[in-house]
Amino acid sequence: MSHYAFHERGKDVTLEADFVVVGSGAGGATAAAALARGGARVVVVESGAWRDPPDYPSTTYGTMRDLFDDWGSTFTRGRAFWPIVQARTVGGTTVINSAIAVRTPGDIFQQWEREHGVGGDAFATAMWTYQDELETELSVELVPERAKGRSNLLASDADAALKFGGHVMKRYVKGCEGNGQCLQGCKALKKQSTNLNFIPEVMALGGDIVSCAPVKRVLFEGKGAVGVEGSFAHPLTRARGGKFTVRAKKAVIVAASATHSPALLERSGVKSKALGKYFRAHPGTGIFGCYDEPVDMNIGATQGWASTQFRTDPGLKLETLAIPPEMVASRLAGGGTQLMEHVREYRHLAMWVHACRAESVGTVKNGFGDKPVVHYQLDEKDMLRFRDGMSLVARMHFAAGAKAIIPGIHGMPYKLGPDEVKLLESAPLDPRAYVAVLSHLFGGCVMGSDPSRSVVDANGRVHGYEGLVVADASAIPTNLGVNPQHTIMSLARYFANQLLS
Amino acid sequence: MGCAGRAVDEVVFVAVWLIRFAMCALMPRTPGLPGVEDTGVDEWVRTFRRESGLPIWAGVFFGSVLFMLLPLVTIGVPLPACFLSHRLLDKHAQKITSLPVYLIRQPIFLVKMMAGLCWGSHPDVRKHLHLTPYPADPGTWRAA
Structure with missing residues (x-):
């Protein structure tokens, strides 16, 4: 050994x-x-x-350098360049x-x-x-009450109001302390x-x-x-x-x-x-909800609530996802003082996401330097599904009491109020309008x-x-x-x- | 150091300066909230250059070049971004992130992401956001 x-x-x-x-x-x-x-x-x-856990980075920069596959620089080649999240x-x-189990x-x-x-x-x-x-x-457990955090609790509230069939997540985590650092590796030795x-x-x-x-x-x-x-x-x-x-x-x-x-x-x-063919994924994106009270989404389990009710129709999974402030900054629209005004709201934001059960297929080839080259883009049917996911997440935020949402869609208003959520139903079907990632990969x-x-x-x-x-x-x-x-x-x-x- | 070595050093110096400039303009200091310029950006960019892979470095560099060259497109001023007044630079930084051309928007997004990584991990910013400071990244691994 x-x-x-x-x-x-x-x-x-x-x-x-x-x-x-x-x-x-x-x-x-x-x-x-x-x-x-x-x-x-x-x-x-x-x-x-x-x-080992003492070697894990603390910052997102360190995570990209030390844990991500090639700094997270693998992305889809298609109409849009969507990053593929994998570790090395x-x-x-x-x-x-x-x-998540x-x-x-x-x-x-x-x-x-x-x-x-x-x-x-x-x-x-x-x-x-x-x-x-x-x-x-691997000690699969439900997210314990003490580790849920406000973002996950708000999602549960929204689910209770909308009957989205949600549930507290089961994860390979033993005695989660809710450090909100799943992405950087769990230094508390809880994640298995x-x-x-x-x-x-x-x-x-x-x-x-x-x-x-x-x-x-x-x-x-x-x-x-x-x-x-x-x-x-x-x-x-x-x-x-x-x-x-x-x-x-x-x-x-x-x-x-x-x-x-x-x-x-x-x-x-x-x-x-068939080698390299039939590549599939869950492309997903998030919507921020803006709440009156601080949410502090990075306090509590990174992900703690999910709904699979829409898995077959229209083909979506809804989840909470806390991202650190250094990632929030790039997800909010604008630049200059306008962006700084947007990031001031950080404590009041909750990010919830959808993962789209896309039927579109792509290919994987061996590229220069042994880097995989992924050709993948969503067809119109999947983009419709993807857009439906945005509407569902937006509805959840308003059901939980959000005063506005930030959809993050290019060409749409920065914020939408409860009366404007219908605008999402006519959001663009061009994948280039969205900041999305491919998280779950198949094939x-x-x-x-x-x-x-x-x-x-x-x-x-x-x-x-x-x-x-x-x-x-x-x-x-x-x-x-x-x-x-x-x-x-x-x-x-x-x-x-x-x-x- | 030979001529080639000096040339490489000069190119790197310019690239670092361009990236730093774009990052600072995209996330400037505002009343009560530190900007990228307050978060050790010089050392951060040098470290990023030393540690990052070519694809991501090239993408950020390309985005920074676009940021420098495109005030004509964003605000109709035929000057590089470094010659703009504070007010115009801020307007340029705002407009360039929402240009309709995807192939411009994406490299700028990459620069913005790097600005966010530098800014959001700084202790002063985290304190402002009611978060505990990050410990240093150990950068270690099991050697045997």
């Missing part, structure tokens, strides 16, 4: 194991832990550095997300079976069993990101962790995957270091994310008609029974190859409409246990 961090040039590392897992986030860490529990020797290779660190995006809806498994020839009742039962286990292992549990467990069971180690390619002998190789990258300077090679006797498990996994397979020479190496329309089979194994498995969000063939971490983790555990059996 060793941890290999950045090695300088000339100091190469060569390891051998039963399984090598690329990526240490929700998919990779869960798969690695399952394999290690099964008695296998596992090496986890992670492109980011290993940061041991623990992956579980370090920076809000740790939502069980995979039953209709998803039926849809997978109907449209992709995988899934079905037995698969659903297995997945839900794993989700039960994960909820116990995988760098705190599954990764140490893999080491305790004899596995190795290789960090600061972006994988260049998967190694093959014929059609069989036999390992991975790459060069260490310094966490701060990004200077290239020594080479690393990890040989796998049994299989290579790729779990580098919905953007990096397809890019890695492409540059490794994997041939599949790129989708699962299915038909090799012409999918990359992996129902056990995560890449069609036409031996010993090559994909175990992350890229295997998910449809848009879930809920936060994907629980699905990713249970899928990874399922695939890992199939490998062991």
Whole structure:
């Protein structure tokens, strides 16, 4: 059990194991832990550095530098450039997300079976069993009363008035203190990101962790995957270091994310008609509500309330989301003294967001410097859905007592009062008018029974190859409409246990 | 240091100055509220240059160049932004964030985001917003 961090040039590392897992986030860490529990020797290779809670940054600048994937500079290529939020660190995006645990809806498994020839009742039962286990292992809890904060309480009030079917969130957080610092990593050790549990467990069971180690390619002998190789990258300077090679006797498990996994397979020479296709996401944006009393949205859980009532019609999830003041400044319109007048209101603002269950599909390609290139834009139907989400969130703010909302839509008034909310129904359908992000990603190496329309089979194994498995969000063939971490983790555990059996 | 090295240093110096100028103009000091110029922006921009990746640095630099060059488009004054009076500079900063051209608006958004990151993490600003100061970012990781 060793941890290999950045090695300088000339100091190469060569390891051998039963399984090598690329990526240490929700998919990779869960798969690695399952394999290690099964008695296998596992090496986890992670492109980011290993940061423990005392190493976590405090500021958003530090978060972008230390935890985000390439400073958060991956964005969609389409009509609008929307950033893609992902982490690059041991623990992956579980370090920076809000740790929201939502069980995979039953209709998803039926849809997978109907449209992709995988899934079905037995698969659903297995997945839900794993989700039960994960909820116990990772201490899934409702946001406690003391940590809710005013923004989440206001959302609950609005929900009570509008009957939006909302609920207090369940999260992989044990005894949340409501520090409002989920994005920067939970220094209070409450959030159960995988760098705190599954990764140490893999080491305790004899596995190795290789960090600061972006994988260049998967190694093959014929059609069989036999390992991975790459060069260490310094966490701060990004200077290239020594080479690393990890040989796998049994299989290579790729779990580098919905953007990096397809890019890695492409540059490794994997041939599949479906590789990099069927990329989907939850594009989302927020609306600020302006309240008479201070909200202080960064006091309390970053996210604590959600509604999935609109998941199927029109295809939306509503959530609270507290963002730090340094991000609020850029989300408010204007510049100069006008912007400073706007940020003065910070304490009185609550941000609530919608995540759109978009059906539009995009592609992921391997780009210059091994950076994934994502082509993605919403079609008109999805933009209508997206706009509906704005109206729903606006209605919630007014139901909670907001005196005005700040929609943040280019070409629309800065603020809208309760009598003007109908204007949102005619808001532009041009994605360039919105400041949005893609937070939950799916596809790129989708699962299915038909090799012409999918990359992996129902056990995560890449069609036409031996010993090559994909175990992350890229295997998910449809848009879930809920936060994907629980699905990713249970899928990874399922695939890992199939490998062991 | 050779000629090439000096040239690079000069380009970096100009880029840092442009970025700093645009950030300060986008979030200026106002009565009772610190602006970016009060939040250690010089050191912040130098650190950002040293630590950031090329894509994000290039985007912020491009946005700052646009900010400098476009007063003619925003307020009809054919001067670089650094020659504008306070009043006109403020008007330019206001207008440039809402230009209809997306390919201009987005790089400016990036500069504004950097201004926000510098401004919002400063202890004086956080105190003003009733938030506790951030501890320093450790910038550390497990080396072995």
